[in-house]
Amino acid sequence: xxxxxxxxxxxxxxxxxxxxxxxxxxxxxxxxxxxxxxxxxxxxxxxxxxxxxxxxxxxxxxxxxxxxxxxxxxxxxxxxxxxxxxxxxxxxxxxxxxxxxxxxxxxxxxxxxxxxxxxxxxxxxxxxxxxxxxxxxxxxxxxxxxxxxxxxxxxxxxxxxxxxxxxxxxxxxxxxxxxxxxxxxxxxxxxxxxxxxxxxxxxxxxxxxxxxxxxxxxxxxxxxxxxxxxxxxxxxxxxxxxxxxxxxxxxxxxxx
Amino acid sequence: xxxxxxxxxxxxxxxxxxxxxxxxxxxxxxxxxxxxxxxxxxxxxxxxxxxxxxxxxxxxxxxxxxxxxxxxxxxxxxxxxxxxxxxxxxxxxxxxxxxxxxxxxxxxxxxxxxxxxxxxxxxxxxxxxxxxxxxxxxxxxxxxxxxxxxxxxxxxxxxxxxxxxxxxxxxxxxxxxxxxxxxxxxxxxxxxxxxxxxxxxxxxxxxxxxxxxxxxxxxxxxxxxxxxxxxxxxxxxxxxxxxxxxxxxxxxxxxxxxxxxxxxxxxxxxxxxxxxxxxxxxxxxxxxxxxxxxxxxxxxxxxxxxxxxxxxxxxxxxxxxxxxxxxxxxxxxxxxxxxxxxxxxxxxxxxxxxxxxxxxxxxxxxxxxxxxxxxxxxxxxxxxxxxxxxxxxxxxxxx
Numbered sequence: 001x002x003x004x005x006x007x008x009x010x011x012x013x014x015x016x017x018x019x020x021x022x023x024x025x026x027x028x029x030x031x032x033x034x035x036x037x038x039x040x041x042x043x044x045x046x047x048x049x050x051x052x053x054x055x056x057x058x059x060x061x062x063x064x065x066x067x068x069x070x071x072x073x074x075x076x077x078x079x080x081x082x083x084x085x086x087x088x089x090x091x092x093x094x095x096x097x098x099x100x101x102x103x104x105x106x107x108x109x110x111x112x113x114x115x116x117x118x119x120x121x122x123x124x125x126x127x128x129x130x131x132x133x134x135x136x137x138x139x140x141x142x143x144x145x146x147x148x149x150x151x152x153x154x155x156x157x158x159x160x161x162x163x164x165x166x167x168x169x170x171x172x173x174x175x176x177x178x179x180x181x182x183x184x185x186x187x188x189x190x191x192x193x194x195x196x197x198x199x200x201x202x203x204x205x206x207x208x209x210x211x212x213x214x215x216x217x218x219x220x221x222x223x224x225x226x227x228x229x230x231x232x233x234x235x236x237x238x239x240x241x242x243x244x245x246x247x248x249x250x251x252x253x254x255x256x
Numbered sequence: 257x258x259x260x261x262x263x264x265x266x267x268x269x270x271x272x273x274x275x276x277x278x279x280x281x282x283x284x285x286x287x288x289x290x291x292x293x294x295x296x297x298x299x300x301x302x303x304x305x306x307x308x309x310x311x312x313x314x315x316x317x318x319x320x321x322x323x324x325x326x327x328x329x330x331x332x333x334x335x336x337x338x339x340x341x342x343x344x345x346x347x348x349x350x351x352x353x354x355x356x357x358x359x360x361x362x363x364x365x366x367x368x369x370x371x372x373x374x375x376x377x378x379x380x381x382x383x384x385x386x387x388x389x390x391x392x393x394x395x396x397x398x399x400x401x402x403x404x405x406x407x408x409x410x411x412x413x414x415x416x417x418x419x420x421x422x423x424x425x426x427x428x429x430x431x432x433x434x435x436x437x438x439x440x441x442x443x444x445x446x447x448x449x450x451x452x453x454x455x456x457x458x459x460x461x462x463x464x465x466x467x468x469x470x471x472x473x474x475x476x477x478x479x480x481x482x483x484x485x486x487x488x489x490x491x492x493x494x495x496x497x498x499x500x501x502x503x504x505x506x507x508x509x510x511x512x513x514x515x516x517x518x519x520x521x522x523x524x525x526x527x528x529x530x531x532x533x534x535x536x537x538x539x540x541x542x543x544x545x546x547x548x549x550x551x552x553x554x555x556x557x558x559x560x561x562x563x564x565x566x567x568x569x570x571x572x573x574x575x576x577x578x579x580x581x582x583x584x585x586x587x588x589x590x591x592x593x594x595x596x597x598x599x600x601x602x603x604x605x606x607x608x609x610x611x612x613x614x615x616x617x618x619x620x621x622x623x624x625x626x627x628x629x630x631x632x633x634x635x636x637x638x639x640x641x642x643x644x645x646x647x648x649x650x651x652x653x654x655x
Contacts, residue, residue, distance in 0.1 A: 081268060081269070081271040081272065082269060082272075083268045083269055086268045088265075098598075100264075100265035100596070100598055100599075101265060102265070102267075102268050104268075105268040127267075136440075136441065136442060138349075139349045139350065140349075140350045140351065140352065140439075140440070141347050141350055142342050142346065142347055142350040142352035142353040142355070143338070143341045143342055143345055143346065143347055143350075143353070144345060144347035160338070160341070161334070161335070161338075162333050162334065162335050162336075162338040162339055162341060162342065163333050163334015163335045163338075164329075164332070164333055164334075164352065165274040165275065165334075166350070166352050166436075168269075168274050169274060169275070169440055169442065169443065169591075170440055170442055171442060171595075172441065172442035172595055173267070173595070174266075174267025174268070174269045174270050174594075174595055174596065175269070176269065177269040177272070178272065178274060178334070182334075183334030183335055184334055184335065240441055240442070241441075256595075256596050256597055256598065
C-alpha cells in the first residue's frame with residue numbers, strides 16, 4: 001500500500017488529536033472518581049496527621065458507654081440494628097465452648113446469663129471501623145464515594161453514594177451499615193468532625209477505663225505510638241491484607 | 257423479630273441482609289442472556305447447521321432478557337437516580353464499576369448482530385408494506401435497501417465477525433458477574449477464583465434450557481411441528497455443558513472441604529443447615545443429576561421423538577430451576593453466614609416490598625412480554641419452520 005505524504009500527515013494528525021482527546025477524557029473520569037481532594041479547612045492540614053487507634057482489650061469492662069456516646073454524637077438511630085462501634089463479649093466455658101455476644105451492640109451493657117462457675121475465662125473486645133490502609137470497601141466502591149483521606153480516615157461521600165451496598169459486603173469486619181434515612185452506606189468516621197478540631201472521638205472520650213486510645217501516628221510522642229512501641233500488638237484478620245489502623249493489645253485467638 | 261433467625265454470633269451490623277432476591281435475579285438474567293447468545297453462536301460462529309432454526313430466535317431471546325438485566329439492580333439501589341454515575345465516574349478498582357460499559361458494549365453487539373441477521377427480512381418487509389409499518393421497517397433498515405447477493409454475503413461476514421467478538425463478550429459479561437462475588441475476600445463462601453467460570457457454565461446451561469423451552473412452546477403455539485434434530489442437538493449441548501458445570505461446582509466444594517481452612521465450620525453449617533435443601537436438593541439433584549440422567553436416556557432412545565421431547569422439556573425445566581437455586585445459594589447463602597465465622601442468619605423473602613418477591617416476579621415476566629413484541633416486529637419463524645416444512649413435504653412425497 002502506497003501512502004502519499006499528504007495522507008500520511010493527515011492520518012498522523014488524526015491519531016495525535018484522537019490520542020489527546022481520549023486521554024483527556026480518561027483523565028477527567030479518573031480525577032472525577034476521586035470524591036474529595038481538599039483538606040477540611042479551618043487551619044487543619046490533613047497532610048500533617050495520620051490517625052491511629054489502639055484498643056486495650058485487657059482494660060475494657062463492657063459498660064457500653066462508647067457505643068452509646070457514638071450513637072448520640074453521630075445521630076445513629078437507636079431503634080435500628082446499626083452501629084459504628086460496639087463491644088463484643090467472649091466467654092470460654094469450662095466445657096470448651098466459646099460464647100460470643102453483643103446484645104444491641106453493648107449499648108445497654110451485658111447481663112450475666114451464664115453462672116460464673118461455668119466460665120473458664122471471659123473478656124470484652126471493643127470493635128470499630130479499622131480504617132484500613134488497604135481498605136476493601138474503598139476498593140469495591142463502584143463510583144468512588146468511599147475514599148481514604150490524606151490523614152488516614154475512610155469516609156463516605158453521602159451525596160455521591162449510589163447505595164449499592166457492595167462496600168458493606170466487602171468489609172470483612174462488619175463495620176458498615178445501610179443508612180435508611182440517607183439511603184447510602186454509612187460507617188464510623190473516627191468522629192472526623194471532632195478530630196480535625198483537636199478533639200477526641202466520642203467513644204474514646206466516653207471510655208471510663210482508657211481501653212480506647214486515639215492519636216497521631218505521625219507524632220512520635222503520641223500515646224498511640226508509645227503503646228505501639230512498647231506492647232505486643234495485633235490487628236483483626238491480618239491474613240486478609242487490609243492493614244488495619246486499629247491496633248489491639250491482648251487480642252485472644254478466638255476474636256475475629 | 258430477628259432473634260429466632262440468628263444462630264451463634266453475627267456482627268451487630270449484619271442483622272440486616274443487604275442483597276435481596278432482586279440481586280439473585282441479576283446473575284440469573286445475565287446468565288440466560290449469555291447462554292442464549294452462546295447457543296446462537298453455535299450456528300453463527302461454529303456453523304452447527306442443526307442449530308440454525310433457533311439461531312436468530314436465540315438472539316432475540318438474548319436481547320429481551322438483556323433489556324431487563326439492569327432493572328433488578330436499579331430497583332435495589334438506595335439512589336437509583338445516581339446509578340448512571342457508574343458510567344460517568346467509575347471507580348476503576350471496583351469490580352462493579354465495569355458493569356455499565358460491559359453491559360452497553362454487549363447490548364450494541366447483540367443489537368447489531370440481530371440487525372445484520374434480520375436485515376434481508378427487514379428490507380423485504382419495508383418494501384412490501386405501507387403506512388406506519390413501512391415507516392417502521394424502513395427505519396429499522398436504516399433506509400438502506402441493498403439486499404443483493406453481494407450485500408447479504410457481506411452482512412453474513414460481518415455478522416460472523418461480530419459473533420466471534422460476541423462470544424468472549426458474553427463470556428466476559430457473565431464471568432464478570434461471577435467476579436463481583438468471587439473477588440470479595442471478606443466472604444469465604446464467595447471468594448474463589450472458580451466463581452466466574454462456574455457462573456459462566458451455569459449461564460450456558462440455563463440459556464440453552466430456556467431456548468429449548470421457548471422453542472417448543474412457540475412451535476406448539478404456532479401449531480407447527482418441531483425440528484427434532486435441532487432439539488436433540490440443543491439437548492446434546494445442554495448435556496455437555498452440564499457436565500462441565502457440575503465438575504466445577506463440585507471441585508469448589510471438594511477443595512473447600514479438603515483444605516478445611518478457618519472458615520470450614522461455618523461453611524459446613526451453611527451447607528448442612530442453611531442451604532442444604534436448595535444446594536443438595538435443588539441445585540445438585542434436581543438441577544444437575546436428574547437432567548443429566550434424563551439427557552443420557554435421550555441419547556440412548558431411538559425414534560421416540562415425542563417421548564424425547566417430553567424428557568428434554570423436563571430436563572430444561574429442572575436445569576432452569578437448578579440454576580436459579582445456584583444463584584440463590586451464592587447470593588443469599590453467602591449472606592447467611594456471618595463474617596465473624598461464628599454465626600448464621602436467615603433471609604426471609606417478603607412478597608409486597610420494593611425489594612420483595614412481587615417486583616422480582618414482575619421483572620421476570622417482562623422479558624417474555626418483550627420477546628413477544630420483538631418476535632412480532634422481527635418474526636424469526638421462517639427458519640424455525642422451513643426445515644420441518646421441507647421435511648414434511650419430502651415425507652409426503654415419499655408416501
